[in-house]
Amino acid sequence: MDDAAETPVTHDFDKDYWERRWGGGEDGSPAVMGAHPASPYLATETSELPAGTALDAGCGGGAEAVWLAARGWDVTGADISAEALARAAELAASEGVGEQVRWVEADLATWEPDGRFDLVMTHYAHAAIPQLELYDRIAEWVAPGGTLLVVGHLHTHHTGHDDHHPPAEASATPASITARLDPDRWDVVTAEERERATGAHEGHVATLHDVVVRATRRG
Numbered sequence: 001m002d003d004a005a006e007t008p009v010t011h012d013f014d015k016d017y018w019e020r021r022w023g024g025g026e027d028g029s030p031a032v033m034g035a036h037p038a039s040p041y042l043a044t045e046t047s048e049l050p051a052g053t054a055l056d057a058g059c060g061g062g063a064e065a066v067w068l069a070a071r072g073w074d075v076t077g078a079d080i081s082a083e084a085l086a087r088a089a090e091l092a093a094s095e096g097v098g099e100q101v102r103w104v105e106a107d108l109a110t111w112e113p114d115g116r117f118d119l120v121m122t123h124y125a126h127a128a129i130p131q132l133e134l135y136d137r138i139a140e141w142v143a144p145g146g147t148l149l150v151v152g153h154l155h156t157h158h159t160g161h162d163d164h165h166p167p168a169e170a171s172a173t174p175a176s177i178t179a180r181l182d183p184d185r186w187d188v189v190t191a192e193e194r195e196r197a198t199g200a201h202e203g204h205v206a207t208l209h210d211v212v213v214r215a216t217r218r219g
Contacts (some may be wrong), residue, residue, distance in 0.1 A: 003021040023083040038067035052118030058125020062088025069097035116143035145219040154209040190214040
């Protein structure tokens with residue numbers, strides 16, 4: 001069994017945790033999370049899909065949801081942090097797609113959407129349940145014929161407990177994700193480990209080690 005699946009959760013990843021990350025601490029400490037461009041994997045993995053309904057599970061600041069909305073998708077962005085959603089709504093308005101995105105304050109560990117979606121995606125989202133169980137939950141929200149897109153932190157021996165190396169329980173591998181997709185119900189299109197450089201931090205460019213999985217739910 002994959003190590004990421006067995007590692008016990010040492011972070012709560014609850015509402016208080018994410019509000020602190022997005023809004024800063026009560027002691028006036030700055031927010032850890034900030035604005036970022038949409039994931040480059042979004043374009044490569046969805047460019048051939050017809051626009052339809054989409055759910056961004058754990059949408060954070062809304063970059064990916066706004067990117068889809070600008071390309072004709074009807075998007076729902078769900079996140080546990082009210083601060084993150086406020087920033088996402090501001091971004092959508094500034095990009096002229098404020099009417100195309102519905103923002104929902106929701107705990108992905110317990111929330112159930114009121115329908116299914118042509119595309120369900122998540123980018124580095126963590127909830128107060130084991131990571132692979134989160135992926136199990138959001139996979140159930142994909143409509144027949146629809147697409148699941150998971151972008152997450154790759155489980156490697158470099159995984160740590162700081163801002164650049166997520167805790168082990170928040171990571172996965174392509175094999176650990178695809179093993180939970182019933183082959184009678186899913187066709188796996190992409191299951192890869194990828195690396196990319198991100199913005200400089202204290203004069204250094206960080207390298208992100210990612211897992212990217214895309215699957216189509218059979219009709």
